[in-house]
Amino acid sequence: MSGLWYDQFSVGQVITHAIRRTVTEADNITFTTATMNPAALHLDYAAAAETEFGQPLVNSLFTLGLVVGISVHETTLGTTVGNLGFERTTFPSPVFYGDTIRVETEVLAMRESQSRPTQGIVTFVHRGLNQRDQLVCEATRNALMRKAPA
Template structure:
């Protein structure tokens, strides 16, 4: 008797359906360590991320902000297991990125992805371009990040 093997992974190009929304759970609670580590690893010395006394004096938030590039990277990362793990060829780029509300230490980032569009590649047989609209919200439902990106994804092997 043969065993059935199931491996969880991302979606093949054919499995992406325009208009489908994916909610990525669990979310990710952001810590002070995340901000300090990411900010220093990326050589970003902005006081608004690192200096509590300085940030407390800065209107309108009066607090250190989570580095927005960390927010963007985490937004994308939260979607990987469900959408592109093992099927993505490349991240082709972002056409929109916005941060309408800051993320603070202790906030939890939740992500969702809308499949906006898809088309088979004209130059790369066996692959297709999928346009994803990704939204990050904090625990109160406020949008903290929004991005539209295109990914190159493999078609299902024959």
């Protein structure tokens, strides 16, 4: 377990995650087809070439999953009860094949659970940036976290 207990977080805390990941064509095609998304923008080189981007875009839901996934080892691995949901997610810049994504997580808010005395809710803001330091994903997420064992 490398995640943090509820008690180890503090509002305003920023975690710069050690793991980075370069996105590949195989990542995008596998994710996009597995999730039944037929959008030409992700799968059709000829159609994508005619867009303003001139190339296929990486599926934004893959980007979201990658950004949250990179954060897990240093935030919630082994210490979360569950993901409660996302309040807001934006994709300010596109992700392309070959982009390397790094992630920073900020603790936005915390509150103890009223119904579960051994748990609390942490609101995280996960920010994914590419190798040019462009923000490619920002997601505000609520997680139900365990408190440290007594």
